[in-house]
Amino acid sequence: MAANQLVDDEEVMLSMSPLIDCVFLLLIFFLVTTMAKKDTKEVKDLNYPISRSSLEVPPDDQIFAIAIDADAKIYVEGKPSSIGELLDDLKELEQNDPERRIRLDTDADTPFYRLAEVLDALSFRNLSNVGVRTYHEKYD
């Protein structure tokens, strides 16, 4: 009997439940960490100008996105806006958070006068943390 008991003890038994626990933990871990963020401030149908000397910057939720499309229409934070509204927004921005990063998305065909106008408004409001978004083969 005693010998028999010993034999029984030696039998390898792999309990499945902790394994499955582990696997699901892993699964959840990956699901959570790989959530791809969508850029909600992006404007559709913008054909970014091509550049050869751009830097990749980490995505930033706090960024203030201004976009100008090929028809010189202005978008603020991804929503259609106008120059008067943009100027008001910049006024607010200067008071509340002058160091906030600003991203300027333009189309390759954006009229230059509009770009100059927006850049001038930015510099007049003393907002200097401005970046321009471009297309670069290496990163995009």
Added chain:
Amino acid sequence: MGPNSRKPLLIALGIASVLAIVVSLVLYLNEDLRRSTFVMLEKTVNEKGEEEIRVKVEKPKPNKEQVEKISRTRERQKRDKLKEKAEEIRKTVKEMARVEEALRQKLSAKNEWSAIAELADKLDASFDSLTTEFADQKTLENDPDVLPAIFHMRRQVRELLKKVQSFVEVKPDPEEAGGYLADVRKMTEDEGAVRGRIMQNAEKWTLTRREKIDEADRLGQEYLKAVQQLVGVPPAVGIEPDDPVVFEEDLEEPGSDVLDSLPTDAEFENMTTGELYESIQDMTQLMDGVFAENRAAELAMMENITMEQATDRIYAPKTDTGPDVGKALDAMNPANLEQFQKYSEMLNQVERSAENMARTAANRLGQVSPAANDGNKATQTAQQLRQAIQQQAQARSQMQMLADNAGRAKGNVQDMRALMAQSYQNGFSGRPAPDTGGIAPSLNASMSASMSPSYQNGFSGSQGSEEGGVVLSQTFKTSMDPGGGGRSGKEKASAPIRLDLNQVLQQAIPGRRLDQNATRKGWVFIDTWYIIGPWARPLKDSFDSKFPPETAIDLDATYPGKINPKTGKSATLEWRFVQTENIRVNPPDEISDAVYYAYTEVFAERAMEVMVAVASDDLAKLWINDFVVWQDEGLSSWRLDEGFRRILLKPGYNKVLVRVENGPAVCYFSVLMCPLDMLQAASK
């Protein structure tokens, strides 16, 4: 090896299959992780008629319950936002209506004291010229005590004037009126004593001087008589029974129809989202109406015309109230995904328009009489408001006089600092101006410095023509009140400025920020403008007709412009961004007989005294922070030194609006600014 030996293998197989299932599950569920996907291809025909093969994307569809749940949550979020905006707009409308009420009150405020106030004004003017007349060395030689006595008199008259102006606002009680009568009597007695003293040695004084003192005496007597008459009658009889104005503090809650129609908090609470949006639209329209009336009342007050005439002359701006989707929004009850997307899009749209409306309302409030922009609105009583408006109106009309360049020699200088300081203080007392951020505290200090008595004196002196006398009276005054500071006394009052044209043209730098620590200093020409035009130029009294930008600046607005004689149609005007490296700005779309407006903002690091030079071809009018600073009529060609104005910029952003009119041929304008201390440093 028994059958036991297979067990591990089976287990391994089990683990492997579990892993495989897990990975495929992950890939199936998370689109971002997989490189390719199983898709159905579908053939479609695009707009150009070409065949295209497209991926048919099928996503799991939420069921009806889920959709309803999401849309309810979404609606609740947007509703809260809308409510917030609605409350903002309501507050703005209320504030505007309050100002309007006060303005109207002011317009119709003619009680029996206003006649007295006019007399007091005359008396004050007479003493002003008397003081100027007597303030020189000769007086001190003839009778050293006369001059201080005259200054004392003048101060008394000032006090009387101020008091009577406050009586026009609020009727005094009999006791106060009696006290006032005593004051007036004392003043006339003092004045009689001074006159007697002068007349004793009449041969020492010139004829004009004697005449002046006689006139002051006569006016003083007249004044006394008028006050006596008024105070003598029982006060209640003063007001006609059918007098429309009630001089009581019933203005705390302006009970006009406007405010009655505004919804209450409870009503907001009970509204559906669509109704809330409609209510916002209604309030915005109401706000437009109140704003237009506000501007009209201001204009009526400035130009002494009736409210109806003023309403005709101003442009009533219409705020874009967004799409009328309130009803549709309430009717919608999304059951599937497509409907929900539409619904959500509509909610977004509604939210955006509500935001825009609230913003426009806030901007408009900033444009109505700055007196209303006091931070502590609750503590400002209707009476204070009316007083502020009164002072504002006085300052404005005085400024208008100074601004007019007609008949003034080229290179003339007018000093508007004191008036502007007074107006700013009126409108900005104790509040951090919204435009200025952290710079605001310096405002009050510098403003009150510039409000010192001698400064005021300097203002009245600088428009006089007898420079010698004026300068002396200023220095004298300074030595009399030691606290006053001799700021304006040091400056030569109104010596015309000669600009070395070439030098300025070469050295003026473009910009619109006046920073203290700028590397390059000197004249700055404003190089960035938003310009709109052309409108048809009125044939005569051109400045009387007002175009939309004079009522409200809205850079997104479009207006019908001058009618093209060839097509018979008017062009649609919009603001255009103009940046130039030339001192002279040439409006785009330049045609003859046209009116253009140019708008920009100038940044001043602190409250800054600035010399402004405006030059134009042909007519021009300049507003700074809604105050007329320059007005030049007549078809003149562009000259850099047409005239100069000393003005005061508040810290932060200052609005600059120019109206240029073109007669025949070319059209140019230029606005140059230079901080006064730099000018003085340069001239030393």
